[in-house]
Amino acid sequence: MDLTEAKWRKSSRSSGNGGxxxxxxxxxxxxxxxxxxxxxxxxxxxxxxxxWRSFVAAVKVGEFDT
Incomplete structure (x- = not known):
């Protein structure tokens, strides 16, 4: 898939130290x-x-928490 037109945004949950x-x-x-x-x-x-919507909804309710 051609992603040249993709407008990328960083997750608000990403750490601020570059990792x-x-x-x-x-x-x-x-x-x-x-x-x-x-x-x-x-x-x-x-x-x-x-x-993607299903994944994000599952993350929000803690479905993947360990």
Whole structure:
């Protein structure tokens, strides 16, 4: 998938010291892209919008807490 038009934003939960940074691009038609901000030229995960919404909702309710 061509991500040249992606508008990336850093997660508000990313640490401020340069590590553990995730960027999300939600401006792409029908999908959400996620990448590691330390490797912007590297691979990105692509999710359907409904999949991404479900994931974010599960994170918010603590479904993945250990």
């Amino acid at each position: 553990d940074c995730v960027e999300v691009a939600g401006n792409l038609p029908g999908v959400v892209a996620v990448r590691d901000s330390k490797a912007p030229g590297g691979p990105a995960l692509i999710f359907a919008r409904d999949e």
